[in-house]
Structure formats: structure tokens, C-alpha cells
Amino acid sequence: MNFGETAVQKELRDLTRRFVQKELTSIVEEDERVERFRPELIQKLGELGLTGIPLPEAYGGAGLGYLEYTTVIEELAAGNTGYAISVSVTGLTQIILNLFGTPAQKEKYIPSLASGKAIGAFSLSEAGSGSDAGSLRTSAKREGDHYIVNGTKLWCTQGDLANTVILLARTGEPGAKGISAFVIEKGMPGFRYGKREKKMGWNTSHTVELIFEQVKVPASNLVGKLGDGFKIAMTALDSGRITIGATAVGIARAALNTAISHSQQRQQFGKPISAFQGVSFMLADMAVQLDAAQLMVQRAAWLKDNSLPHSHEAAMAKLFATDMAMKVTTDAVQILGGSGYTQDFPVERYMREAKALQIVEGTNQIQRHIIGRNLTQVSHSS
């Protein structure tokens, strides 16, 4: 086994880190406060080749794997979670099209997304269906060579900014089998976005309601086959679990580094607080958990890159990494003490951001359900 970083991964890490320092560091805290997202930064990331990493070069992607993808996501998350999530979501849009789209769909939509000129979104959840995605109600009824879409979606990241949205809607029977996937384009009559959520964190990221009122969607915008929607969504979530895991690792590493640095500088009782076991053992536990999480995320990415089954490992990585990030960021606030509680330092923001990671992309309770089911019903070799 080779645990080292390749030259390409190192280059991507450095490139992303430089982008963060140049474009994000000075604006993040204020943007968080006023809840502002800058779409032009996605364009800039696109120019650096960072918005379509796992997509084929034929469509403008970088043609790389998830080990490279997660490296970039990690570094972006350390800069600002909103942008890590944005790249993950726009990436997801492309990945779904790449796996399930027709050649025409791929040609039409992927290149502009991969280059960062367009932004993508993914819309599955509704007010009445989060974890129970299969019970979604937004409908798409066939009428001639169109589908007429009606309904309201919730929790859509950058759904108001996106040019291209992958929508999951009901085309058939109740339950998972009656769901299909469609490409929705910004500006389609009857399609609009509703309220923006005010959230605990991720405040640069727009989270919106999507409203569909008699939206005519061409039948050629169906992605995959009728009834494939749930399968498409689940495949997408496998990918999302790995990138969420990487996001967790990125935030946690930023928090740990801040805590270590503070503990070396802050003096009380005549010595740096890192001299007290109470602080150093906390740092030790944080580092061990972070390391383990990073390895789990990398392992899931490696399996995926090698076309091996990875669903189980992705779920475990997501669960572990996000629980880890919650603990590490909370402990980072503790180590920075009173300072850590103020907005003078980023650690309280990391703590607020970590919480969402335990919820999105399949709550950690759903992850445990999946993992437990895998263990007891399916004989698993990995």
C-alpha cells in the first residue's frame, strides 16, 4: 500500500491552497456575516481546472480520480466550506450526467459546468421527504413530448444560482421505483426559486426552495430511463459521501492547526498551555481521529478510482469523518477558550459548519442504518 501523495495530488493541493489564500482568506468572514456567495470565484476555480476534476477530458474535465478530487475539496473546505460544497455540488451534477446522460446531454451540459462558466445543482429533498427520499412528491407528468413538472423542493444548494439543475421527480408509482431524473435549465417558464434558508453556518452557501409550477420539460431532458431516478440519486450520494468526508477532513484540519498554534502561543500560569496535559491530550485525540478519518476517505476514494465496490466504505468514511469533525472543531473552540468563542477567530465557524456535515448527504443515522444493514444482510468482501 502506498500512503503517500502523488506529484499530481501535491500540485493540486498547492494550487488550491494558493487560490484560497489569494481569493478567500480576506473576504470569508465578512461574506459569512452578510451571507454572500461569489459565483465569479467558481469561474476562477474553473480557469484553474478545479471544477470538473473527475470528469473526462473530452468534456472539459481534468480526467482525474477521487483521490485528486478529495485533495482539492479538502483544501477548499479549509478556506471556506461554502466553496467546497459548491464545487462538490456542481461536480455532482456533471457526474450524474456523465454516468447516466445521453451523449447529447453530456455534450450540451458538462463542458460549461466543468469549466466553471456554469453552475450546477442537485435537487432531491422536499419539506416532507429528507431521509425518506423515496417518498418525494414533486411530479412530472408526460404530455406529448414534454413532462409537466409541479411541486416544491427544499434544501437545494445554489439552486438559485445554478444554470443546470438535476431534479428528482415522480413519474410513476409511489415509492422509490416511481422516480425519474431530469435536467432543468435556469429560466424555464414556471421554474423559480423561493426562500433562502437562514442557517447556523455555511452562510456563504445559498440554500433555497425550488418551485415548479407547470414547468414544461422536454422529454429529451430525462436523464437515464424512466424510473431510474432513485438509483441515480443513490449513485450520486455514494460520490457525495466521499466529498463530504473530504470536506469534514479539511475543516477539521484547519481547526486542529489553529488549536495547535494557539496552544503554543497562549501562555497562562507562566507557560504555553500546550505544556498542560489537559490540552495536549485533547490535541492528541483530535490528531488521531483526524488521521483515521482522512485515511478512511482516501480508502473510499481509492476503491472508487479502481472501479471497486465502495458504497459501504463511503458510508463508513462519511459517518466517521463528519462525527470526527464535530468533535475536533468543538474541542478547537475549547482550546482557544474565550477567544475561540468570538468571531475574531475562525474556530467557532468551523464548529457551526461541522454540524451540517453530520446531516447532509444522508444523515449519520441513515449511514448507520446502511452500514448495519450491509453488515447483517449482505456478505461483504473488501
Place this chain on the structure above:
Amino acid sequence: MWFFSEEHRMLQETVRQFSKDVLAPRIEKLDDEEGFNRESFYKMGELGLLGITVAEEDGGAGLDAVAATLTMEEMGAVDASTTLSYLAHTILCVNQIGKNGSPEQKKQTLPKLISGEWIGGMGMSEPEAGSDALGMKTRAVLKGDHYEITGTKTWITNGPNGDIFYCYAKTGDDRKDISTFLIDRQISGFSTGKKFSKMGMRASPTGELVFDHCRVPVSKRVGSEGESIRMMMRNLDLERITISGISLGIARSAIEVATRYSKERKAFGKPIGAFQQIQERLTEASAWYEACRSLTYQAAKMWDLGLMKGKEASMMAAKAKLQSAQMATQVALDAIQILGGYGYTREFPVERYMRDAKLMEIGAGTNEILRVIIARQMLGNDVVDAGS
């Protein structure tokens, strides 16, 4: 609690109603905008809450630690920010004046503090002296009939808006040479420095106090020169017991909201409370909350009955706060988790509960310092000091 008196129960009802009527309607907006519920203090004054531990002959309610703790639990369940400001006013300032002030000092300050006309605060921490409180550097130099005070205090609750502060300053070179002064906002050389933007407790103003050769009359010194440590430490013990009430209140509300949601929210054809993972989080939260509640009120009752010698009281207070604060953070985090996406929005109060709860592990003695206090009692100072 089973040992609450009739008076305690009536107080509980009163505070619960006050919190519902005066605090609940405004907290969301105040938290968002980092405001302060000034009006609530006048109402608290009317209800006799602001001088809750002050003797009746001095205009207070003459009540006990149990009363103060349950007041904080009831208020904390609705608005932890205002409760924190209440604690700084009532326990850190008013209680101290009531216990340690001269008759003249009490007469000059208590009426307006107890009516709510004035807001009080306390100045101990400094940029270089947090956990190491005795490492404070603010210096008071005696010059005839007045002291000249120079230094900076930080993390001061009610700093930006307080009218009078109960401040600790060095009057000698030894770590133990600490004295106490009543500082009026109006005195020359005094200003409030920066106001902090915080993760939580955002409706409780926190700021710096800046002393630039402030002229403070000797008559404003509380107690004898260099004799403040005992009074300071004793009050920290009471503060730790009562502030645990805030953690209890936050946790209780978080559990209530999460329980209700678990009955109402459906997924996979059933209320999510039907799933054992949800039950595990709720039940563990509830059991830990009960344990902390018992521990905290036990500590308060033992304090009131005078059952603990000095260091024992410090240990009990530390245990109550150490557990309650950690419990509240965990319970609030789990409440958000149970509410899923909705729990992460500001539409529901649970995300605020988490942001507010975290401070309780840091202010008034970090978890780490409380562990040292308990360790000293369990192992002895010789053993604990051998580690440094």
C-alpha cells in the same frame, strides 16, 4: 426538585411566566442582531429578581442559591443570553456588593441595581489572564485619597452597556495582592473597549473595560486592600452552581423540542421517534440532564445549608458546572441532529441552543480548570503541583 419550598415553586412559576412574556418574543431577533433586552431588567427589578440573594434589609429578596439557580434554569430555557447578563448583574456584581460592601457602598449602589435602573457587571479576566485569573495585571496605585487604576479587562459580560462594575485589580506585586473596586462608568479615564461578536450568547453584550489612570476614591474600594482573593473565589463557587442552571435550562428546552419533533415528523411511514437511533439520543440526553439537575440542585442546597467546608464547596460547584455544561452542549448538538435539516436553520431554536451552550464549558471556569479544582480536592495540592 423534591426539596423546593413553596416559595421556590412560586418563584419558578413567576420566572417561567416572565420568560414567556418578556424574553421569548424578542430573543430570536436580538440574537440575530446582537442586541440586548434592556427592558427586561426593569421587569426583573419589579419582580425582585435582581437582588435575589441580597438581604431583605438591604432591599433584596433574601433568597438562596437554590432560588438563584432555578431562576437561571427557567430563564435559560428561553433566553440564555439575557440570563447570562442577569447572572453577571445579580451574582457577580449585586451579590458581591450585598455580601462584602460597606453600609455606605450598599446604600449608594444597591437600590438602583436592584430596581434595574442600573446594569451591573464584574471585571476579573484580562487579555493575559483568563484561566490564570491571579495573573491579572490591572494595577491600582494608592495616591492619597484615591487610587489610580490602569489596565484592561476583557470578556466582560455587560461591559458595553453596564453602569457599574465590581472590578478586581492588583494593589501589590504578589499574585495574592488583589483588591476590589466599584467602578462607575462615568469616572474619568474609564472607557469600554471593543465589543465582541460571539458564536452564541449574542444578546448578552460582551466587551473590554479600559482603565487609563482612572481616579477611583478610596471609598469605592470594597473591603481591605489586598484582601479580595477569598471573596473572589467564594463568589466563583456560587457563580458555578448558579450558572449550571443556564445549562440545565438550555438542555431542557432542547430535549423538549427534539421530543416533540420526534413524535410529529414522519419518515418511512412512521414518526421518527419509532426509530431506536432517535430514541437512543433522546433517552441518553434526558437521563444525563436528570443527573446534572440533581447534582446542581444538590450543590445549591448543600451551599444553602452550609454543609460544605470551603474547598468541598468549590469541588461540588466545579462538578456541577463541569457536568452540566458538557451535557448541555451534547444535548443541543443531538437536538439539532434529530431535527435534521430543519435543526440547522434559524427557524428552529435548537441551533441557538448549541451556540449558547458551548460558552458554558468555557466561561466562569473552563472544563479544564474545573478538573484541576476537583483534582486538588481528591489528590491534594502536593500531588497536583508535582505535575508542574
